[in-house]
Amino acid sequence: MSVVGRGTRWRWAAVGIGVAAAIALPSVVPSAAMVLDRASQPAERPAPAALVELALASSDVAHQGLAQTRGSLGLPDLPRLSDVPALFGSTTKTRVWWSSSSAWRVDTLSLNGEVDTYGFNGDTARWDYENRELTFVVGQDGARLPRADDLLPPQAVRRILAGLGPADRLEPLEDRWVAGRAAAGLRVVPGDERTTVARLDIWIDVGSGLPVELHVVGRDGFEALESRFLQLDLTQPDEDLLLAPFPRDARVDRTTTPDLAAAVDLYAPWRLPGSLAGLSASRSLLGGTATYGEGLVRFALLPLAPDLADDILDRAVTAGALPLDPAGGEAVLVTSSVLNAVVARGSDREHAYLLAGFVTPETLEAAATELLADPPPRRRP
Amino acid sequence: MIVVEIRKLFGRRRTWVSIFLLCLLPTVVAVFLSLTDIGPRPGEGPAFLSAVLSNGALYPAAALGIVLPIFLPIAVSIVAGESIAGEATTGTLRYLLVRPVGRTRLLVAKLSSITLFVLVAVFAVSITALVVGLNLLGSGPVVATTTVSGTPLSPSQLGIRTVLTILYVGWSMLGVASVAFFLSTLTDSPLAAALGGLSALVGSTVLVTLDAADNVRDYLPTRYWLAWVDFFRDPILWRDIERGFLVQGVYVVVLLGMAWANFTTRDVTS
Numbered sequence: 001m002s003v004v005g006r007g008t009r010w011r012w013a014a015v016g017i018g019v020a021a022a023i024a025l026p027s028v029v030p031s032a033a034m035v036l037d038r039a040s041q042p043a044e045r046p047a048p049a050a051l052v053e054l055a056l057a058s059s060d061v062a063h064q065g066l067a068q069t070r071g072s073l074g075l076p077d078l079p080r081l082s083d084v085p086a087l088f089g090s091t092t093k094t095r096v097w098w099s100s101s102s103a104w105r106v107d108t109l110s111l112n113g114e115v116d117t118y119g120f121n122g123d124t125a126r127w128d129y130e131n132r133e134l135t136f137v138v139g140q141d142g143a144r145l146p147r148a149d150d151l152l153p154p155q156a157v158r159r160i161l162a163g164l165g166p167a168d169r170l171e172p173l174e175d176r177w178v179a180g181r182a183a184a185g186l187r188v189v190p191g192d193e194r195t196t197v198a199r200l201d202i203w204i205d206v207g208s209g210l211p212v213e214l215h216v217v218g219r220d221g222f223e224a225l226e227s228r229f230l231q232l233d234l235t236q237p238d239e240d241l242l243l244a245p246f247p248r249d250a251r252v253d254r255t256t257t258p259d260l261a262a263a264v265d266l267y268a269p270w271r272l273p274g275s276l277a278g279l280s281a282s283r284s285l286l287g288g289t290a291t292y293g294e295g296l297v298r299f300a301l302l303p304l305a306p307d308l309a310d311d312i313l314d315r316a317v318t319a320g321a322l323p324l325d326p327a328g329g330e331a332v333l334v335t336s337s338v339l340n341a342v343v344a345r346g347s348d349r350e351h352a353y354l355l356a357g358f359v360t361p362e363t364l365e366a367a368a369t370e371l372l373a374d375p376p377p378r379r380r381p
Numbered sequence: 382m383i384v385v386e387i388r389k390l391f392g393r394r395r396t397w398v399s400i401f402l403l404c405l406l407p408t409v410v411a412v413f414l415s416l417t418d419i420g421p422r423p424g425e426g427p428a429f430l431s432a433v434l435s436n437g438a439l440y441p442a443a444a445l446g447i448v449l450p451i452f453l454p455i456a457v458s459i460v461a462g463e464s465i466a467g468e469a470t471t472g473t474l475r476y477l478l479v480r481p482v483g484r485t486r487l488l489v490a491k492l493s494s495i496t497l498f499v500l501v502a503v504f505a506v507s508i509t510a511l512v513v514g515l516n517l518l519g520s521g522p523v524v525a526t527t528t529v530s531g532t533p534l535s536p537s538q539l540g541i542r543t544v545l546t547i548l549y550v551g552w553s554m555l556g557v558a559s560v561a562f563f564l565s566t567l568t569d570s571p572l573a574a575a576l577g578g579l580s581a582l583v584g585s586t587v588l589v590t591l592d593a594a595d596n597v598r599d600y601l602p603t604r605y606w607l608a609w610v611d612f613f614r615d616p617i618l619w620r621d622i623e624r625g626f627l628v629q630g631v632y633v634v635v636l637l638g639m640a641w642a643n644f645t646t647r648d649v650t651s
Binding site: 007008011012014015018019022026066095107109111112113114116127129130132134230231241244245246247249250 | 435530531532600610614634638641
């Protein structure tokens with residue numbers, strides 16, 4: 001017979017109540033806060049078109065906070081593509097201090113350190129703690145590979161919304177509680193069948209117009225990219241935080257070509273065509289690279305040096321790329337949920353290209369076929 | 382009662398052997414680093430280990446990064462798992478409770494000794510690492526002690542951030558200790574309690590890396606363990622540290638509550 005019988009029930013009941021409270025609290029507090037925040041705001045939400053205008057005008061809204069980007073594109077690790085596969089295929093946590101579009105800082109956090117990018121008047125500085133390296137990049141007008149700051153909700157959403165066409169449809173979405181504030185929802189449904197994006201779900205802080213959350217969903221129904229603020233404060237950051245550090249034992253470098261795309265843009269020898277696969281070049285063709293199309297139907301074209309093309313082709317095939325059979329050369333197709341790429345090389349082994357974008361494999365294949373059938377001439381004698 | 386339990390714990394040779402072994406590992410790592418001058422490549426190895434080759438003052442933080450994932454939880458789990466179950470195994474628990482000692486009081490005394498063990502272990506590792514780091518690893522006039530954001534850190538700022546790290550790591554270990562402590566009130570086998578604590582740790586570590594477990598990740602006990610690196614950012618990133626503190630706090634309170642509810646109402650037969 002038990003010698004200790006009394007009190008058992010109430011003791012375990014007390015523990016049970018404590019556990020229930022601990023489980024319920026994280027969901028109850030934000031819900032209550034959202035209801036209170038919603039009650040303090042106007043009952044009418046701006047129409048979707050007005051939300052787009054608000055977001056596009058938000059590039060100089062000062063803010064600071066913590067954001068998280070989660071990509072699930074599963075791109076193969078191709079040489080000289082820097083952090084791009086990781087950026088689109090894993091979770092990236094970033095801290096942001098944004099004074100204006102010409103004075104900002106974005107830190108990409110890792111368990112072992114961080115890589116910080118400082119933007120000032122069109123130039124950038126990049127501090128890499130683990131390599132103890134400070135790199136100043138002078139001029140950012142040409143092409144470059146995507147960086148972590150490009151995928152933050154404000155920058156990514158503004159870039160998308162700036163390219164919307166008349167066929168793209170806007171729909172309202174339910175409000176959502178994002179980083180401690182109620183945000184108005186907006187859905188963009190692309191009207192062009194050539195894009196791989198099925199829809200974009202966007203949430204915007206109505207008071208400031210700052211986009212705070214973005215979801216990119218592919219035509220296969222899977223979410224390819226999610227970017228959202230975890231913490232957000234709409235205040236001006238301290239100016240000292242926007243100055244790049246200068247540790248005396250750091251390696252300091254200065255460059256105009258921080259990555260493969262920038263180098264190709266400067267040095268690639270071919271005069272690229274004005275249109276490919278029925279899509280016109282979307283910016284000046286003075287550089288060595290080009291982008292074709294508008295809005296969500298857009299792809300980039302990077303001419304490759306022959307040895308780099310060999311390397312990328314080999315790695316792509318090893319990673320499971322599908323071989324294509326274009327006239328005038330060879331090509332492989334790398335597919336992921338929404339981002340597709342084609343690596344093509346001409347029979348002359350001199351012309352080689354990387355084409356990548358949120359467009360269907362058929363669009364990229366058509367563009368590669370056109371390039372291989374009619375190789376572009378040299379842009380300099 | 383608390384003093385008695387502390388004396389008993391620190392009077393055991395195995396307590397000091399476990400602390401010695403915890404200190405030995407970072408020392409061995411430092412010796413290898415100083416002899417070979419080969420650090421982990423960027424993105425690999427524990428935090429700060431690549432930086433200590435040029436700056437030994439950061440070695441306490443690196444040493445905590447070395448022992449935190451496995452060795453420290455093992456030591457804490459063994460000590461916490463043995464606290465009640467060890468008395469039951471040796472047959473002294475019944476005699477302890479025959480004396481005019483309340484069960485709650487006994488639990489508090491055991492818990493106090495475990496907490497002190499955690500703090501002593503973490504401080505011992507840090508102090509050993511500081512001595513080893515300054516003597517074997519990089520130092521000198523050209524070495525700049527900086528945050529991971531690249532801004533300078535004065536010796537006092539470095540000291541404060543290291544102490545905050547020690548306290549945070551110590552607090553994180555109390556979560557593991559609570560699991561083993563609760564299990565120790567359920568079973569008469571110290572080994573089962575210690576392994577149970579470690580199983581919870583391993584399970585949590587696996588789930589933290591699993592995308593499919595995203596909805597529960599933020600509530601797992603090991604989710605914020607490595608947030609101490611955020612003390613070395615500029616400005617300090619408090620979000621994960623605060624959350625880690627709260628999550629561990631909930632685990633500590635709930636598991637100790639369960640230990641208390643179970644132990645104060647169970648039949649003690651051994």
